[in-house]
Amino acid sequence: MSEAAERRAVPFGDSEYWVERYEREAEDGFEWYPGAESIVCEELSHLTSEERGWRWLEIGSGSSALASKLAGEHSSATLCVSDVAPNVVATMKERLLQGGAQNLEFAVLDATSMKCIRSESMDLVFDKGTLDAIDCLDHEHAGTSRCLSEVRRVLNPGGSYLLVSCREPEGRRRDFELGGLRLVKTVEIKGVDPRCPCPDAYLFLVQKAETVP
Ligand SMILES: C[S@@+](CC[C@H](N)C(=O)[O-])C[C@H]1O[C@@H](n2cnc3c(N)ncnc32)[C@H](O)[C@@H]1O
Numbered sequence: 001m002s003e004a005a006e007r008r009a010v011p012f013g014d015s016e017y018w019v020e021r022y023e024r025e026a027e028d029g030f031e032w033y034p035g036a037e038s039i040v041c042e043e044l045s046h047l048t049s050e051e052r053g054w055r056w057l058e059i060g061s062g063s064s065a066l067a068s069k070l071a072g073e074h075s076s077a078t079l080c081v082s083d084v085a086p087n088v089v090a091t092m093k094e095r096l097l098q099g100g101a102q103n104l105e106f107a108v109l110d111a112t113s114m115k116c117i118r119s120e121s122m123d124l125v126f127d128k129g130t131l132d133a134i135d136c137l138d139h140e141h142a143g144t145s146r147c148l149s150e151v152r153r154v155l156n157p158g159g160s161y162l163l164v165s166c167r168e169p170e171g172r173r174r175d176f177e178l179g180g181l182r183l184v185k186t187v188e189i190k191g192v193d194p195r196c197p198c199p200d201a202y203l204f205l206v207q208k209a210e211t212v213p
Pocket residue numbers: 012013014015018019030031032033059060061062063064082083084085088109110111112127128129130132133134
């Protein structure tokens with residue numbers, strides 16, 4: 001089986017798969033697209049100057065170090081760390097609060113249906129590898145569309161979505177347009193770590209468009 005076919009065979013879109021996986025490995029932490037978290041933080045430094053009172057949301061945090069890096073570098077913004085897997089959210093809460101971070105909230109959240117997040121309540125949404133997992137839910141990418149329309153709904157006017165993904169840029173551009181989001185910038189992230197199943201990835205900076213097509 002080719003590597004791509006093998007990836008498709010893993011049920012990355014199923015929450016049960018992640019719950020079971022985090023039972024085994026969340027204590028150790030696992031980083032998708034390792035190294036990309038520094039590139040997200042770098043991109044963010046160009047994006048924000050005044051962030052006091054800002055509200056940020058990370059969807060599908062897993063056990064990644066991105067949240068602690070963001071919270072540490074941006075103490076005047078409040079970051080909600082979320083995932084569909086309750087066990088990894090519990091692990092992250094324990095780990096990050098022990099680390100002393102004050103500006104964090106935690107939520108068990110399905111990014112395709114974020115009912116507990118108010119519309120237009122977030123200034124930034126972060127996603128490293130989560131939309132890629134949701135892509136695997138169905139061939140028609142209906143889950144992907146639901147997630148992007150939820151991201152659009154929770155973003156404030158002018159809000160941004162920072163996505164790290166291995167899907168090629170033309171495909172993603174179409175996904176964003178259909179979801180009423182506008183691609184502003186693409187950064188290629190080459191060979192982050194050869195152990196990663198998709199060593200090449202992209203950082204997409206996306207803004208909420210005023211209208212949905
Ligand atoms: C590829 S991993 C990325 C984890 C982490 N962001 C990182 O960079 O290491 C995908 C993550 O998305 C979560 N996930 C999958 N489907 C989801 C959904 N519908 N809503 C929210 N999170 C989801 C999984 O539990 C998993 O933590």
